[in-house]
Amino acid sequence: MPKTRLNSILLLYLILLFALFTGRAQVDTFPKNISLVSYIRQLEKDFDVKFSYIDKDLQPIIVATPKGSSLKDILNDIQNQTQLIIRKLSERYYTLSKSTxxxxxxxxxxxxxxxxxxxxxxxxxxxxxxxxxxxxxxxxxxxxxxxxxxxxxxxxxxxxxxxxxxxxxxxxxxxxxxSLNYQQLDEVVVYKFLTTGLTKKTDGSITLNTEEFGILPGLLEPDVLQTVQALPGIKSIDETVSDINIRGGTNDQNLILWDDIKMYQSGHFFGLISAFNPYLTEHVTIIKDGTSAEYGDGVSGIIDMQSKNKIAGNFFGGVGINMISGDLFGQIPISNKLALQVSARRSITDLINTPTYKQFSKRAFQDTEVEGGSNPNNDADINQDEIFYFYDFTAKVLYDINEQHKARFSFININNNLDYTETALSSARTDQSNLNQTNLSFGGNLESEWTNRFSTKLTAYYSNYNLDSENRINNGQQILDQRNEVIETSIKLNTNYQLNPTLNWLNGYQFSEVGITNFTDVTQPPYESNIKGVIRTNSLYSEISYASPNKRLVARGGGRLNYLVNVKYFNEFIVEPRLNLSYSLYPNLQLEVKGEFKNQTTNQIIDLEQNFLGIEKRRWMLSNNKNDTVPGNPNLPIVKSKQGSMGINYDKGQWFVGLEGYYKEVNGISTATQGFQNQNQFNGEIGKYEVKGLEFLINHKNNLFSTWLSYAYNLNNYTFEDIVPNVFPNNLDITHTLTFASTYTYENLKIGIGINYRTGKPFTKPQEGADGIDFTTFPVSINYQEPNSSRLPDYLRADASAIYDFNISKRVKATAGASILNILNKENILNTYYRLNDQNEIVTIESVSLGFTPNVSFRISF
Structure with a gap:
């Protein structure tokens, strides 16, 4: 036989042998994994038995091919793999069920x-x-x-x-x-100072963690908007939380966010108390400059509050009361994936007249009808009746769709209400006034982690602010009705991509629409004004963050492109570059360089002191860049700012020392938004202000004590080309600010005491003597000296507080606290202005600070 033919036969034989072996293996070998339901059906045929079970219990179960030849061995193997309960009812019938x-x-x-x-x-x-x-x-x-x-x-x-x-x-x-945990680069914390819960991050922002918060002088609880004023460069020159000045800017130039929702109201008691419950607020970020590109608005600063965002396994909550209000809060777990947070607070001021309320009332209502300012000489003939209260309510739904996707829905309602009736006993004349201020907002977000490196956050919200005032004079013969309404809707998408362990790339888009209505109606003489406006903003932003492997260099740079449209007045593109850089010169010495351009289109105009009972003088209005003249609708350009700063920080052991210098310029401001109370009050000139400042902080801390000294220097000047002189001090120009404070913690006791000092703010005096009144105009007016050429006396206030924690039971904890504001009962003048009385005489009006104000509180948490 030829050799080639023999080789062919051998090859064919081998192929047939392999095919036979493979076929037998396929016949004799079960699949490695098999559906349990399918396998049980096969067993019923092979062993002539019947199994009873619930289909949905067994349908998703996959098992490895059971070992053994007998039915008993096979069932034992299934039971070991699945932990199902298998019961033998008879020789032929079996049941399968899930164990608990x-x-x-x-x-x-x-x-x-x-x-x-x-x-x-x-x-x-x-x-x-x-x-x-x-x-x-x-x-x-x-x-x-x-x-x-x-x-x-x-x-x-x-x-x-x-x-x-x-x-x-x-x-x-x-x-x-x-999955590896990639942290965003700007979350690195480098300093803890002043008190527990306050930390400074490498990007220069400050974070307040309310759960870890210790104590600050004069505070009984971690009131967010009071606490931020402990930081250099942040103050309220009128002692309110609704008028916070960051580096010489007005309050409307701050972006205040609660759960990513823009807030247009921030205070109770007309600014003396924060409207945000601190016990469900998990952390607060305060940014003075070097802002991330994802933020719009807020040419002066940002206060970003975030409520608790994780689902706890057990219920937690608390209740508390002080001499102003009572509150409660809690988180209710509905399931492992769903929870509900709620908080509520209401004043007790319409029920109990406490010493704290008396001081707050005196401060809030001085020179108003409520305190008899309209009839200072006839108090004995006047019967006054006032009802004042406030409340706030929040709710949040937390839903973890799965490990990668989490949805959150938030709601907040804030309300201040004042009803006042004044009756002249001799004439039976009645004047009635009421003021209602509300903020209702809700929003939600969806956080998604698509991969270990790529994540997104989709946010949307609706915010509605209303200020309604009605004043009925002389039994309703004259009625003044004023309303201010703001409605804003927004949607925002953030994307984060971790390029590598040192680089993060943020991109995003935001659309917002804000509409504002200002309505005024007077019956005698007849007058009506209804001004409405809408601005739509589309923004694209991108930003790269870098942190060197040893964290010596941390940098963030990017920009924001805005397209703003006011259908009636303008459409404009605005580019905003942003930079934030931190470099460690030595292990304990860090250099910071920050810069930003920003803009905003919402402003608060400040009316006459007499409007809204003399206590709420701010109304929101939109930028318009208009040239026409409409009564009650001043020219308000888009406000634009640029700011740069450089600082150096030393942190080693128990010592922290920080020094930072900055320059800020804000263009497009109007005298209508700055609170002028002189010859420039109604003119509506457009200009700018420039601030050159220096901030210094030294803090020494150990396990028991924390002591700090902070100092801020500001040179804050206006420039208005149409005012003579065209450069003069800003209404918020506080040249020197000094704070010295110390806290002491021993076991469950915390004590804080501090002193705040600052130079007086500028104001404008009338001309001396007979030149002080101009009788040539109608109506008669006051002749003033050069704007802001005088200054109020220096401000000095000492505060103290003490808190003691103790356990009522293993689960229930309690806190008792006491505080005193203005221990020395020093009368600090916060503001001085002038007006004419019915006899055309100049009357000096002085706003005075809080006097000696005690407060006590008691809280229970569980």
Whole structure:
């Protein structure tokens, strides 16, 4: 036989032999994994038995091919793999059902190189059961509820959530992969100072953590808008939280956010108390400059408040009362994926007349009808009746769709209400006034982690602010009705991509529409004004963040492109570059360089002192860039700012020293928004202000004490080309500000005491003697000296507070506190202005600070 033919026969024989062996193997070998339902049906045919079970319980279960030849061995193997309960009813009939508890087992590996992760914490949520992984990354737990949620945590990794049913013990155990935790670069914290809970990050922003907050002089609770005033460069020259001045700017130039919703009202008691419950506010970020490109508005600064954002396994909450108000808050877990947060507060001022209320009332209502300012000489003939109260309510729904997607929905309602009736006993004349100020807002966001490096956040909100005032004079013969309404809607998308461990790329888009209505109606003489406007803004932004591997250099740079449209007046593109750089010169010495361009289109005009009962003088209006003249609608350009700063910080051990210089220029301001109370009050000139400043802070802290000294220097000047002289001091020009304070903590007792000093603000006096009144005009007016050529006396106030924590039970904790504002009872003049009385005589009006103001509080948390 030829050799080639023999080789062909041998090759054919080998192919047939391989095919026969492969076919037999396919016949004799079951698939490695098989649907349990399918396998049970096969068993029913092979062994002539019947199984009873619920389809939905078994349908998703996959098992490895059971070992054994007898039915008993096979069923034992299935039971070991699935922890199902298998009962034999007779020789032919069996039942399969799920047990209420299971034994679980898993190996925890990292998803990058699949290395073991020993020491990972494993918790059964809603119980006290927990364990840690061994050196091989393995853990086991017995008798765990089948539907229980398991949380696995380890430093450097994102928490992982699974159900116990997913980890039913197998041979081998289930393998779980941990995702590496990429933190955003600007979250690095470098300093903790002043008091616990206050930290400074590498980008220069300050973060307040309310849960860790210690104590500050004069404060009984972590009032957000009071606390920020402890920082250099942030003050309120009229002692209110609704008029916070950041580096010489007006309050309307601050962007205030609550759960990513822009707020147009921030205070109760007409600015003396913050309107935001601090006990559900998890952390607050304060930014003076070097802002991220994702923020629009706020040419002076940003206060960004975020409420608690994680679902806790157990209910927590608290109640408290002080001499102004009572409040309650809590988080209610509905399931492992769903929770509800609520908080409510209401004043007790219409029920109890406390010493604290008397001082607050005297401060808020001085020189108003409520305090008899309209009839100072006839108090005995006047019967006054006032009802004042405030409340706020918040709610938040937290829903974890899964580990990668989380949805949040927030709601807030703020209300101030004053009803006042004044009756002249001799003439039976009655004047009635009421003022209602409300803010109702709601919004939501969806946070998604698409990969370990790419995440998004979609945010939308609706915010509605209303100020309604009605004044009925002389039994209703004259009625003045004033309303101010702001409606804003916005949608925003942030995308974050971690290019590598040192680079992060932020991109986003934001659309906002804000509409503002100002309505005024007077019956005698007849007058009506109804001014409406709408501005739509489309913004694109992009930003790169870099942190060197040793964190010596941390930098962020980017920009924001805005397209603004006011249908009636303008459409404009505005480019805003942003820069934030931090460099460690030495291990404990850091250099900061920051800069930004910003704009805003909402402004607060300030009316006459007599309007709105003399206590609420601010009304929101939109920028218009208009040239026409409409009564009550002043020319308000788009406000634009540019700011740069450079600072150096030293932090070592128990010492922190910081020094920062800055320059800020804000263009497009109007005299109508600056609170002038002189010859420039009604003219509506357009100009700018420039601030050159220096901020210094030294803080020494140890386990018991924290003592600090802060100093701020400002040179803040207006420039108005149509005013003579055209350069003069800003109404908010406080040249020197000094704070010295100390806190002491011993076990459960916290004590704080501090002194605040600042130079007086500028004001304008009338001309001396007979030149002070101009009788040639109608109506008669006051002749003033050069604007802001005089200054108020220096301001000095000492405050103290003490808080004691104790346990009522293992779960219930209590806090008792006492505070005193203005211990020395010093009469500080906050403002001075002038007006003419009915006899055309100049009357001096002085606004005075809070006097000696005690307060006590008691809280329970559980």
């Amino acid at each position: 508890t299971v034994d679980i087992c898993a190996f925890v590996l990292d998803n990058y190189s699949e290395n073991t992760t020993p020491g990972a914490t494993v918790e059964v949520l809603g119980s006290s059961i927990s364990t840690v992984t061994d050196m091989n990354g393995r853990f086991t737990l017995d008798n765990i509820p089948r539907k229980a949620s398991i949380r696995i945590k380890h430093i450097g990794y994102k928490p992982k959530y699974v159900t116990a049913e997913d980890l039913v013990s197998k041979n081998p155990c289930t393998t779980l992969l941990f």
